[in-house]
Amino acid sequence: MNPDALTNVLDGRWAPLRREVRAQLAEHAYDEPYGASTEDYRAWVWDKLSLLAKTGQPRYGFAREYGGGGDIGGSVVAFELLGYGDLSLMVKSGVQWGLFGGAVQLLGTKKHHERYLARIMDLELPGCFAMTETGHGSDVQHLRTTANYDPQAGQFVINTPDVGARKDYIGNAARDGRMAVVFAQLVTGGESRGVHAFLVPIRDERGEAMPGVEIGDCGRKAGLNGVDNGRLTFHGVRVPRDALLNRYGDVAEDGTYSSPIESDGRRFFTMLGTLIRGRISVAGGGISATERALALAVRYGERRRQFENPGTGQETVVLDYLAHQRKLLPAIATTYALHFAQEELVRTLHDIQGGDDVDERSQRELESRAAGIKAVATWHATKSIQTAREACGGAGYLAANVLPTLKADTDVFTTFEGDNTVLLQLVAKGLLTSYRDAFHDMSTLATARLVAEQFVDAVIERTAARKVIERLVDAAPGRDDDDALHDRGWQVSLFEDREKHVLEGAARRLRRAAEGDAFTVFNDAQDHVLRAAKAHVDRVVLEAFVAAIDRCEDAEARAMLDQVCDLYVLSNIEDDRAWFLEHGRLTSARAKSVVAAVNELCKKLRPHARTLVDAFAIPEPFLRAEMLE
């Protein structure tokens, strides 16, 4: 089968842009500098970044009036595609144009845009996104850097009160950054107004640190050593009043604070919400790297032979072993699922941030999706790339075979742009809030069957494929039908049912928080809450897969995607079948048949493994590896 038909489905809405960027990547392919010293690697990335600045790519996400492309989704997609290549380069570009440039665009106003955007796009002004502090990562609201407004001078004074408030892990800080968007507690008239962002020059033209700015180097890291992560400490650094990125909050000359959003909390979350693009981009980059790792492992698994088959006298290709298939094929299926979920997420982002009037509910939904898919996709990356490396044995341990770099570089994805565990809690919190909103009196829950039925509409918001899915669910066979395992409606119902049940249970447990020691109640239920979030994300991801199949017009590709989706679903159920058994959703016999069905699907898809990874359409130069020569 020709992989192109699958590629078309995977490419989705930004197919033309993907084709263009892939062609550019293939044309300007480079040899990744494995084993380079930190300094050499940083210099290499800087050079490549400068070349990248010359292509149109970094401009996609910026407003047209300043020379940008006005294509938010396209900017994320272009970033994702960089994930097929050197990931330091991808991350560095994300810091410059996504985080730094994005903050100026989204938190700043016209004066900032006019002054800076063009210089940011063409890399004349390299910058940092200085949010995280040594002592505060996930808990951004409690950052401790201060920005005190001095009305006499008309300036903000940026200060790092102690080492815990030092800006840490800041990309672009150790070597290249000239300016930083610094997140700090704004204080004016003696009153704290919460976290705001300020433009602070950190280096002068000659690359020397500005007065009062102390710059440290995070040094060697597990991976991404081409990115110059550093530390910033501010000793009473003065910046003009204009340095405040004032879209959501401003300080008048006399120090009067004003904001279109009254509540400090809401303002803070609105600000953070606009920065969601970074999180979505990381998920996409992680998926690209996973695709590359799996493509390499499949190619090696198809040529590597070990142990003689006594029946044929030939040594067996390792991908013909069930254990090897079980390592790679469910991982490929899950990668397809996440790829489709990511594509849908980018579309939603594009439509919401591109629209004029963002309704809060949609924005909240987007943030929840972004958090959930980022967590699940990056954990999947860590696990699958590890599996891919092990599947290549000793060869997988050599830098010349790419996998070590992929593993080390993506490792941090699970904890940056939001720690995954914290993100899943955010997802759960959102679900529980919708839940509460939908049923004001939660005490009726336990008895009201009605509630359970309404639940799906109220909380389980269906994704793009709403209608398709309703049709599938309605047509689903009863639980005892033996064909049910491969019935999409049955599968979706099972995922929905799990989500609903786990969430209901968590809600019931948390109600007690109102009564006793809230922390203890929440903490004791933490595993339950995380499980609820995971069940939710799994359902969202499945629905995206269903929608993608529905879009597919090529019959052969569709049939193939149907099998891949089955493998995604059934391996997911297999991993979690204890839950389904415990809650009477699967009988023992059915649970065992899930395991058998996964084996069967591995066998069926084995001959198509190469097609499935070829369909990712990774530019061929990035699939060069010594072990494949």
Add this chain to the structure above:
Amino acid sequence: MNPDALTNVLDGRWAPLRREVRAQLAEHAYDEPYGASTEDYRAWVWDKLSLLAKTGQPRYGFAREYGGGGDIGGSVVAFELLGYGDLSLMVKSGVQWGLFGGAVQLLGTKKHHERYLARIMDLELPGCFAMTETGHGSDVQHLRTTANYDPQAGQFVINTPDVGARKDYIGNAARDGRMAVVFAQLVTGGESRGVHAFLVPIRDERGEAMPGVEIGDCGRKAGLNGVDNGRLTFHGVRVPRDALLNRYGDVAEDGTYSSPIESDGRRFFTMLGTLIRGRISVAGGGISATERALALAVRYGERRRQFENPGTGQETVVLDYLAHQRKLLPAIATTYALHFAQEELVRTLHDIQGGDDVDERSQRELESRAAGIKAVATWHATKSIQTAREACGGAGYLAANVLPTLKADTDVFTTFEGDNTVLLQLVAKGLLTSYRDAFHDMSTLATARLVAEQFVDAVIERTAARKVIERLVDAAPGRDDDDALHDRGWQVSLFEDREKHVLEGAARRLRRAAEGDAFTVFNDAQDHVLRAAKAHVDRVVLEAFVAAIDRCEDAEARAMLDQVCDLYVLSNIEDDRAWFLEHGRLTSARAKSVVAAVNELCKKLRPHARTLVDAFAIPEPFLRAEMLE
């Protein structure tokens, strides 16, 4: 509680040696060269290796008559302890003294010992262990390097027929090795005699490659970059007849082959079996690195705070979160279990290889244990070190905090010294063979209840703690008793029952192999077979834990170990509870209570987390990290 009492139990039989080596490590502590170039790192390791040669440690494993310590177990223990420090140094020492020196000692005879052992011990003769080829790793029996005997010259001619037969990933080859133990197919009189080992000089005194020896460099790797892995290609290299390590097979001057073991197959496996020490050492090194990673993560988890507890107004120490405890505490409990299993394994190795007359059954049992524990321990290392790094967030990604190096260095442990998947199959094969030996006619199986009862004695050989365990099992409460979860006898019975049932099922499936296409039948059952091996290893590990508790005389330590053992068992059951549910071993209610019990144990052990990792007694200099300053 004072951790010393726990340390005493962990230290086991080689406690005095452990204390001595730990003191040495602490005294000669070094700063690990994070981020060094490959060349600098290799030079650094060489220097440290030379210092190590001056201590008595490398001598432990060699025969006293040549200046060794005659303490096989001690040599493994000393190696394990190096696992608290730089792992390139550990692996390089393993290559020199364990693999290279070990092969000369165990496969060679007096002439080789006299000529080489002293020079190997003091590092005057650095050497390699050249077994793996580019095309053959796990399948050693089909290596393709040849050693043809030329009776005219009285020499062997070593040849690499093609690139697939090139020796690959060979430690000590790229930079330092002067000699290599080369595994090759011995051919004499036109007849192939299977794989034998030959001493082949690869570099002269000035470090130049010997004539006919082509030396390549594997280059940068994921980790262990202080070890100079290389490639060796032999172009008709001639070595004298004496170069054959001739303990198990010899060639007379005229080319006549002789061996104390007639069967080529048995001879091969006997030779390999003597080399089991390397595999056991890797398991131990992996466990040490895991202990170090967990100790670092616990220390950080106890000081890192994030998010305010609304009840107290204080930020919460992250180790107080259930999700964080669930990441680290079950991993610590499993590490304890594996530590004890490893200690028992080393004792068995010591007693068997130190004895004069090795009975084949014990040797086979040792090999199976070694394979199983190596697979389980190194996968545990990969997973737990990853978890530890994620538990430290961004800090865990910085080289200055050690975890990235631990992750990258240990990563290859899952695939070297035997690919884990292949090793577990070896374990299963051994079990199935014992099974067949015990019941000649497997067809009676399905009906004979008697057989099932005899099974435990015949196949499930109990470990050191036989009597204790029988007593516990006999006293175990019935399945419905609510206290059963914490009853050791019930736990052991559950593990035994699982092992027996999975193994029986696998045996039944494989019987069909005699009928149909053997490869297909075996392959279709591969996941089942691997599961049988895993269930077996889990039981062996649990019994080692039970034996350790039984040895412990300190009441407080014993009570603590009891809880840790509970957590090991219950988190193991939790992970596998789908199986227990599917097979009617646990009711839904009981399965849910297992999850609750794990949460409860995490909470109970939380205040002792630091004590538990302190008890590993890792030399303090190796627990220095920037994040702990």
